[in-house]
Amino acid sequence: MKNLFYNLLEEIGEDPEREGLKDTPHRVAESYKFLTRGYRQNIDEVLNNAYFEAEDNHMVIVKDIELYSLCEHHMLPFIGKCHIGYIPTDKVIGVSKLARIVDMFARRLQIQERLTNQIANVLMEKVGAQGVGVVIEAQHLCMMMRGVEKQNSKMITSDMQGVFRTQMATRTEFLQLIGTAV
Numbered sequence: 001m002k003n004l005f006y007n008l009l010e011e012i013g014e015d016p017e018r019e020g021l022k023d024t025p026h027r028v029a030e031s032y033k034f035l036t037r038g039y040r041q042n043i044d045e046v047l048n049n050a051y052f053e054a055e056d057n058h059m060v061i062v063k064d065i066e067l068y069s070l071c072e073h074h075m076l077p078f079i080g081k082c083h084i085g086y087i088p089t090d091k092v093i094g095v096s097k098l099a100r101i102v103d104m105f106a107r108r109l110q111i112q113e114r115l116t117n118q119i120a121n122v123l124m125e126k127v128g129a130q131g132v133g134v135v136i137e138a139q140h141l142c143m144m145m146r147g148v149e150k151q152n153s154k155m156i157t158s159d160m161q162g163v164f165r166t167q168m169a170t171r172t173e174f175l176q177l178i179g180t181a182v
């Protein structure tokens, strides 16, 4: 990657040998490694078996999980918040793991819709939830600093599965608690 960024600097009309850019190919390569580390993570390692017996079947919500990802069309950041709610069947997951799930999928090239769906799938498939709701609100830099140049638009995506899809009251409770008028 270092060589690629060296060449990129030349292609954009810069001098990769000038003082200020000397270490830039290395830094950018390190930065991209971090921003795409989700490709090298495994969901079972991320969850680390942090399951606990569910004592009841009430809704669990973690809202405002900040999120930084890269759109796969322009490789520019999209930045926002993720809200997750689920109803456990027989086990709950350690609360920090919800944020770790978000990061694992966000640190890849993404479209917001797929990111939303991948997070929801983990709760259904790995945690065995009765239902899950995931809402992401994000701003895409590819729409802000280039292209249509809209500074205030937000993309909102939601994925409702299980009882969040079949029971209107459950879905409404979730949306009310996260405070999003979706």
Ligand SMILES: Nc1nc2c(ncn2[C@@H]2O[C@H](COP(=O)(O)OP(=O)(O)OP(=O)(O)O)[C@@H](O)[C@H]2O)c(=O)[nH]1
Pocket (backbone or CB within 6 Å): 071, 072, 073, 110, 111, 112, 113, 140, 142, 143, 146, 147, 148
């Ligand atoms: N659905 C979806 N679209 C996205 C996401 N991130 C970026 N895009 C869009 O991907 C599209 C790519 O469109 P193209 O016409 O191929 O590329 P472009 O000419 O650079 O498009 P503009 O951004 O309109 O200038 C654009 O409309 C982007 O806004 C995302 O997460 N979800």
Ligand SMILES: [Zn+2]
Pocket (backbone or CB within 6 Å): 071, 072, 073, 074, 075, 076, 140, 142, 143
């Ligand atoms: Zn984009």
